[in-house]
Amino acid sequence: MKVVADTSVINYLTLINAVRLLPYLFGKIIIPEAVFQELSHEHTPPVVRDLIRTGPEWLEIRSVGQSRDAALASLHPGEKEVIILAEKIKADLVILDDWEARRFAEDRRLKVCGLLKILELGDIHHRVSLPRAIEKLRRTNFKVSDRLIRKILLRHLERQRL
Numbered sequence: 001m002k003v004v005a006d007t008s009v010i011n012y013l014t015l016i017n018a019v020r021l022l023p024y025l026f027g028k029i030i031i032p033e034a035v036f037q038e039l040s041h042e043h044t045p046p047v048v049r050d051l052i053r054t055g056p057e058w059l060e061i062r063s064v065g066q067s068r069d070a071a072l073a074s075l076h077p078g079e080k081e082v083i084i085l086a087e088k089i090k091a092d093l094v095i096l097d098d099w100e101a102r103r104f105a106e107d108r109r110l111k112v113c114g115l116l117k118i119l120e121l122g123d124i125h126h127r128v129s130l131p132r133a134i135e136k137l138r139r140t141n142f143k144v145s146d147r148l149i150r151k152i153l154l155r156h157l158e159r160q161r162l
Contacts (some may be wrong), residue, residue: 004030004086005095007038007078009115010059015047016136023058028088031151032081036061065089075101086110100125116144116152123156131154 003026013019022029031039038044039052049128052059064081072080079101086094087108096102097114105112119137123130134149 002091003093004082004091006082007035008097009095011048012142014051014141018128028058030060034077034081034086038078046110
């Protein structure tokens with residue numbers, strides 16, 4: 001399975017000590033050079049920079065090259081390269097959280113999921129406690145609506161009743 005990820009999923013999963021979900025669920029994660037640069041930036045939390053510096057075996061960095069895709073001009077460099085790389089390698093899944101980037105990816109017929117779906121899958125596979133993971137996530141600067149959190153936690157409770 002070819003999975004391309006943006007910065008946020010690796011950053012926040014690392015911050016809440018759940019980054020191990022990525023290799024468990026998908027094996028290898030591919031990131032473009034721009035995402036690597038964002039994760040390595042001096043303003044990135046040290047724990048995330050340390051992870052990137054160690055070069056985990058499940059993380060593969062790929063160069064995208066120059067792209068003149070004007071339709072993606074409004075996106076951040078990492079998001080833009082994620083979409084371009086995903087199209088280039090015919091990725092099975094793209095992990096993006098930014099709403100605008102997700103819309104562009106979906107318009108290009110890419111299958112998209114976000115950080116919360118990764119946490120939900122981890123919960124389904126009994127690899128993480130969804131309520132605890134969301135509690136930790138809320139202590140970060142991750143932006144998500146209360147409505148979406150309630151919806152995901154309701155699905156969690158429904159699964160627990162089965």
